[in-house]
Amino acid sequence: MTDTIGLLHPGSMGSAFGAQLRARGHTVLWCPDGRSEATRRRAERVGLEPEALPELVSRSDVLLSLCPPAAAEETAGQVAELGMVGTGTIYVEANAVTPSRVQRIADRLAPMTVIDAAVVGSPPVGGKIPVLYLSGPGKQVDRIAELFAGTDVRTHVLGGKIGQASALKLAYSSYQKVSRVLAAVAYGAAESYGVEDELLVIAAKRTRSYLVETDYIPKTAARAWRWGPELEDAAALLADAGLPDSLMHAAATTLARWDGNRDERLDIAGALEALRGERVLDDQT
Structure with a gap:
């Protein structure tokens, strides 16, 4: 037909x-x-x-x-x-x-x-x-x-x-497209200091996407209190190199959602609840 x-x-x-x-x-x-x-x-x-x-x-x-x-x-x-x-x-x-x-x-x-x-x-x-x-x-x-x-x-x-296909597309795009932007600014920062080849060597050691390794979500939540300040310094590095720093600031702000879970091992559901701004209570309180 x-x-x-x-x-x-x-x-x-x-x-x-x-x-x-x-x-x-x-x-x-x-x-x-x-x-x-x-x-x-x-x-x-x-x-x-x-x-x-x-x-x-x-x-x-x-x-x-x-x-x-x-x-x-x-x-x-x-x-x-x-x-x-x-x-x-x-x-x-x-x-x-x-x-x-x-x-x-x-x-x-x-x-x-x-x-x-x-x-x-x-x-x-x-x-x-x-x-x-x-x-x-x-x-x-x-x-x-x-x-x-x-x-x-x-x-x-x-x-x-209705909405399932669109949600899947934007969820994937939010990682796939932004990760390419991050790759560009990261390479630009390394290139500004003459260490771009070494950056590529480090990057080549990892071949899988973090998007398929969801166990990294609670690990990231537990380390957010340390990673946030590090990304603020990364933002300063990008600014010094004349590159956009807004993505780094945004990532640090996002990590701050997990500040109350310092070194705490949440499961994925708990980590996402905290990321959405919902307070996660300790099981023993």
């Missing part, structure tokens, strides 16, 4: 998704109104069919929103203002936005079915295989998964609750 998909809008990720859907025999529409010449070239290169927004919405079985996160609600609002909701079209909100924003989009587009989706990985070109995480009503989620069967986009259904 082939479907008609309205793509909002063909950036580097969206156009690559559109190409995958086209390869499966689906018709993929896009709206050129207000879009750049670069967007137009991407759309033409992968064979997307131009259509004005009202016609795009009326023709589409699925609307796939892959746009800059800041524009996600505006894009959904443009669809809602057409007054064509409730036609049976499925709206896939696949941008990196908060669960609450996805819910606002779902409320705005009701009674149209909205699927919460999130892309983890690079655009599906050159052999790269991203994962499209999905959450929402089961029948419609399965239909979206079927659209990408046999393509270089893998799908993974998380459950029936």
Whole structure:
């Protein structure tokens, strides 16, 4: 079975998704109104069919929103203002936005079915295989998964609750993207003092991500009272090197949430409660 998909809008990720859907025999529409010449070239290169927004919405079985996160609600609002909701079209909100924003989009587009989706990985070109995480009503989620069967986009259904896919994406992004920023400023600080090669030697000794070693969460909580001041000195180092120091200050402020648990071995749940600002009482008090 082939479907008609309205793509909002063909950036580097969206156009690559559109190409995958086209390869499966689906018709993929896009709206050129207000879009750049670069967007137009991407759309033409992968064979997307131009259509004005009202016609795009009326023709589409699925609307796939892959746009800059800041524009996600505006894009959904443009669809809602057409007054064509409730036609049976499925709206896939696949941008990196908060669960609450996805819910606002779902409320705005009701009674149209909205699927919460999130892309983890690079655009599906050159052999790269991203994962499209999905959450929402089961029948419609399965239909979206079927659209990408046999393509270089893998799908993974998380459950029936709106917000699960978006929460997973932002939770991962909060580590994966910020860790790259931290790597840049750390390398910059070392380079300022001529010790960048030694820094890389130290870093190469660890090959696993701390994100998969959750037992480090309570260990970090127990050491926070010592690590906080150390990071304040790291902030001073970065400032002296002419580099941004705000991330170090923010990390020290975060560690201060654990100050009341000095050298105390909490479990993961207890450490997270303290991190959220909830006081953790000693079992013996």
